[in-house]
Amino acid sequence: MEPSECVRRAAGGVVATAGGPLWSHLAAWDELLVPVSVEGGRDGLDLDEGWTGRWTVTWRTRGDQVSCLVRDLVRTPMVDGDPIRCFSWQREQCHRPGLQFLVSTGRHHGAESLEESRLLLALDFAGDVVDVVSQPLKISFTTCGKRRTRTPDYLAVTRRGVWLIDVRPEPLIKEADRESFAAAIDADITVHLARRLHEC
Numbered sequence: 001m002e003p004s005e006c007v008r009r010a011a012g013g014v015v016a017t018a019g020g021p022l023w024s025h026l027a028a029w030d031e032l033l034v035p036v037s038v039e040g041g042r043d044g045l046d047l048d049e050g051w052t053g054r055w056t057v058t059w060r061t062r063g064d065q066v067s068c069l070v071r072d073l074v075r076t077p078m079v080d081g082d083p084i085r086c087f088s089w090q091r092e093q094c095h096r097p098g099l100q101f102l103v104s105t106g107r108h109h110g111a112e113s114l115e116e117s118r119l120l121l122a123l124d125f126a127g128d129v130v131d132v133v134s135q136p137l138k139i140s141f142t143t144c145g146k147r148r149t150r151t152p153d154y155l156a157v158t159r160r161g162v163w164l165i166d167v168r169p170e171p172l173i174k175e176a177d178r179e180s181f182a183a184a185i186d187a188d189i190t191v192h193l194a195r196r197l198h199e200c
Helices: 070-075 114-126 175-186 189-199
Strands: 007-011 014-018 056-061 064-069 098-102 107-111 129-134 137-143 146-150 154-158 161-165
Touching (some): 056 070, 107 114, 107 129, 114 129, 114 154, 137 175, 146 175
Antiparallel strands (some): 007 014, 056 064, 056 137, 137 146, 154 161
8 A cells, every 4th residue: 555545543642644554754642652542540539629739740950850730830930951860770670771862952862661662762763852851740639538649751852743642551540540641631731831831
């Protein structure tokens, strides 16, 4: 099938290609993703009135940690951040951490698994990447009266938009993961960041 015959359709906000090969010279990185529904994860989230004043986002910039309420995120500068936590290596661990060099950014970025390394490669090859931050921030949210935190894997600033990315093989996604993914979506972090970048 010729590349022009490939049909592109929207699937939950992610562009997917159906009906033929995905030609590498035409591929965008988001066409390599398999979208996973997180709708079931919203059920346990505390989204009652005033939730944006209870949830917080924390990130690191110039060596210092900065926190703000989700409702104040749109007014808080959050670009040029550093990883919120460090990557660790130890003997006999089950995952494969490492560093992946990106031509797009001119520096190495941490990865905690082969899947994360592959994502970075796809971003570098086809993502129109401007910058990537590993472990960019921590979201603290409430669910069923319990406080939980989540650190997404990457923040990618691209020429097509800002992406907050979690990398997880689908068979390993648990209900708690779906809840965390839904919390990141409800916090609208990428929307706030896109506004900040547009204003800069």
